[in-house]
Amino acid sequence: MWNRVQGVVHRAYERVLRREISDGPAHIAIIQDGNRRYARQQGDDVPEGHREGAQTTEKVLDWCEELSIQELTLYAFSTENFKRSSEELDSLFGLIEKKLYEFADADRIHQNEVRIKAIGDVARLPASVQESIRYAESQTDGYEGFRLNIALAYGGRSELLTAAREVAKKVEKGILTPADVDANTVEAQLSANASRDVDLIIRTGGDERTSNFLPWHANGNEAAVYFCAPYWPEFSKVDFLRGLRTYEAREESWRQSRKNRAIALVRAVAQTEYEEGMRVATRLREQLCTSNAKELSAEVERQRTSETISHERAD
Secondary structure: OHHHHHHHHHHHHHHHHHHOOOOOOOEEEEEOOOHHHHHHHHOOOHHHHHHHHHHHHHHHHHHHHHOOOOEEEEEEEEHHHHHOOHHHHHHHHHHHHHHHHHHHHOHHHHHOOEEEEEEOOHHHOOHHHHHHHHHHHHHHOOOOOEEEEEEEEEOHHHHHHHHHHHHHHHHHOOOOOHHHOOHHHHHHHOOOOOOOOOOEEEEOOOOOOOOOOOOOOOHHHOOEEEEOOOOHHHOOHHHHHHHHHHHHHHHHHHHHHHHHHHHHHHHHHHHHHHHHHHHHHHHHHOOOOHHHHHHHHHHHHHHHHHHHHHHHHHO
C-alpha cells in the first residue's frame, strides 16, 4: 500500500516539474558517477554497478527524446579511470563494447536518426573497443535527429593541450599566421566535436565538481550545473527534471539581469540627455528674452517627463 502511495506522489511530482519547464536546454552533459559505490552499497561486485548504470543511460535517452533535447554527452570513461584494477577495466571495457554494438543496431537509434560519436583519446582503448566505436559511428554517420556523444578516455586538459599543439603545428608550417588564430581555429581542433555548446552539466553521486569535463564547450559557455546525491544507477526522471529546472531558473535569472541592466542604461542615457539639455538652456537663456528662456526650460522639462512616463510603461 505504501509503495503504491509513493508511486502516485512520485508521478504527480514529475508532472509538476514538467509543467515548470518550457524550452529547456539543447545540449546536456552528464557525469555518470557512483556506479561502484552503488554496487558496494547493494553488496554486489563493481561490474554489477556498471551494468545497472548502463540501464539508467537507456532511460535517459528516452527522457531526452520525450523532452526534445537535441544533444547528450555522457562521461563514460575518463583518463583517470585507467588507474583502476585490470579486472574492473576488463569488465567495464566489455560492457562499453557490448552497449556500443547494441546502440548501433537498435531500431530506436535509426528511427530517431541518432548519431553516435566517441570523444576522447580513443587510441588508448583496447582494439576491440575501438572497433565497436568505429562500428557505431559508421552505422549512424550522417544522422542529425539527435547526437549522442560518449566520452571515452577523455580528459579536458588533454583535449585543450592537443588542440593547442595542432594549431601551433599549423602556424609553424605557415598554414596559419598567429593573427589567424581565434576561438574558431581552436574549436576546429577539439576532439570533442560537439555540434553545439553545453547548456547544462549534471553530476550524480554527490560530488560537487565537474572533473575537467568539456572545459571549452561547457565552462566556456558558462553552462548551468546541477549536482545531485543519487548514484548513477539510482538517477530518476525526477532528478533529471530537477536538473532541467535548475537550467531554466538560471536562464530566467540571466534574462532578468539583462533586462535590469538595459533599463538602467536607458535611464542613465535619458538623465544625461536631460542634464545636457538644461546646460544648453542655461547658455541660451543669456541670449534670449525672459519669456523665450522660460519656454525653452519648460520644453526640456516636458521632454524629461515624457521619457520618464515611457520608461515606467516599459517596466
